[in-house]
Amino acid sequence: MATKTISKAGLSALVRDLLSAGTRVVAPVRRREPDPGGVEYAELTSPDQMCLDGPQPSRSLKEWIFPPSEPLFCWRQTGSEIQLDPAPTAYPETVVVGARPCDAAALEILDRVMGWDYRDEPWFGRRQATLLLVLACQQCDDSCFCTAVGLSPTSRRGADCFLTKAGDGFSVDPITPRGQALLDRFPAHFGEAPAAAAREADGLEQKVRSNLSARPDRIRGWLETHFDDPLWKRLALRCHGCGACAFVCPTCHCFDIVDEPDGNDRGTRRRSWDTCQTALFTLHTSGHNPRPDQAARYRQRLLHKFAVYPARFDEVLCTGCGRCVRVCPAGMDLVEILAEIDRAAEAPGGPR
Ligand code: SF4
Numbered sequence: 001m002a003t004k005t006i007s008k009a010g011l012s013a014l015v016r017d018l019l020s021a022g023t024r025v026v027a028p029v030r031r032r033e034p035d036p037g038g039v040e041y042a043e044l045t046s047p048d049q050m051c052l053d054g055p056q057p058s059r060s061l062k063e064w065i066f067p068p069s070e071p072l073f074c075w076r077q078t079g080s081e082i083q084l085d086p087a088p089t090a091y092p093e094t095v096v097v098g099a100r101p102c103d104a105a106a107l108e109i110l111d112r113v114m115g116w117d118y119r120d121e122p123w124f125g126r127r128q129a130t131l132l133l134v135l136a137c138q139q140c141d142d143s144c145f146c147t148a149v150g151l152s153p154t155s156r157r158g159a160d161c162f163l164t165k166a167g168d169g170f171s172v173d174p175i176t177p178r179g180q181a182l183l184d185r186f187p188a189h190f191g192e193a194p195a196a197a198a199r200e201a202d203g204l205e206q207k208v209r210s211n212l213s214a215r216p217d218r219i220r221g222w223l224e225t226h227f228d229d230p231l232w233k234r235l236a237l238r239c240h241g242c243g244a245c246a247f248v249c250p251t252c253h254c255f256d257i258v259d260e261p262d263g264n265d266r267g268t269r270r271r272s273w274d275t276c277q278t279a280l281f282t283l284h285t286s287g288h289n290p291r292p293d294q295a296a297r298y299r300q301r302l303l304h305k306f307a308v309y310p311a312r313f314d315e316v317l318c319t320g321c322g323r324c325v326r327v328c329p330a331g332m333d334l335v336e337i338l339a340e341i342d343r344a345a346e347a348p349g350g351p352r
């Protein structure tokens with residue numbers, strides 16, 4: 001599949017054509033509040049809203065595939081009869097323009113669990129309806145550590161097309177047949193790439209590497225052998241258990257299922273995001289809680305991401321996006337925590 005180019009004006013024209021064709025287009029846009037400098041993924045009504053050279057969107061792409069709350073089915077009771085109305089299974093055709101590499105990779109990492117012992121149809125329905133135009137990162141900060149978990153600012157994992165800033169526009173590499181089909185559908189917006197097209201994605205990778213150079217296999221080894229390490233109690237002294245880290249995380253995927261009655265004879269069964277960071281998440285009806293304190297809950301988050309998921313799926317459940325670091329009201333810094341675990345694992349005489 002041949003590399004093409006697209007100018008900024010061409011990309012705007014492409015978005016306009018997609019919108020005219022009834023396609024939902026999602027892209028990073030500037031937030032108005034509460035953080036006017038920030039960026040978030042939002043549905044476009046005009047290409048002018050796109051912000052492709054800003055900071056990382058504050059929330060991940062996950063919510064476009066796995067909404068914070070969604071109905072599974074509705075029920076209605078008539079006498080002794082119960083009627084179930086399934087939730088719609090048609091999902092809007094969506095093109096994401098300017099997805100971050102860490103967010104696109106996260107969706108592919110989550111495909112593993114979503115198709116594991118039970119196929120999550122809403123997840124895969126939206127995945128199949130969504131095309132990802134991933135843009136190489138142009139900014140990173142001290143919280144980014146994608147290179148420590150096998151990704152990079154130019155990772156193409158999960159992309160249908162991969163865009164790199166080049167001069168006043170972008171070079172475009174189709175990665176999947178669906179990505180190529182988009183280029184074939186709108187050929188007028190794309191140009192031939194020069195033999196050695198100049199790309200502007202270099203430089204960031206070294207910066208991200210300098211943030212954290214820990215090895216996931218070493219971290220996993222330490223986690224698997226330090227269930228009762230004093231580290232967990234020390235970390236828990238700071239953690240409020242608010243769950244903000246999980247909600248902004250592109251790979252956290254726990255949910256709760258509740259029935260919401262609407263009167264006496266009808267209601268909706270919904271699933272909504274939940275997180276292992278709150279006490280209620282594992283509280284049994286009996287009052288017993290297998291994760292009775294924040295030390296156990298924070299340990300669970302790290303073990304799941306860096307030991308349990310890798311053991312089951314051969315994948316680290318973290319893309320190093322750094323959002324949990326930026327959002328944490330208590331200043332819990334996963335970059336520092338992983339570096340500390342890595343140092344402990346590397347210490348003379350083996351893991352402490
Ligand atoms: S955001 Fe910070 S304080 Fe809140 S649960 Fe996560 S680590 Fe704890």
Ligand code: SF4
Nearest residue numbers: 249318319321322324
């Ligand atoms: S754990 Fe933190 S750094 Fe890793 S993917 Fe989730 S939000 Fe990003």
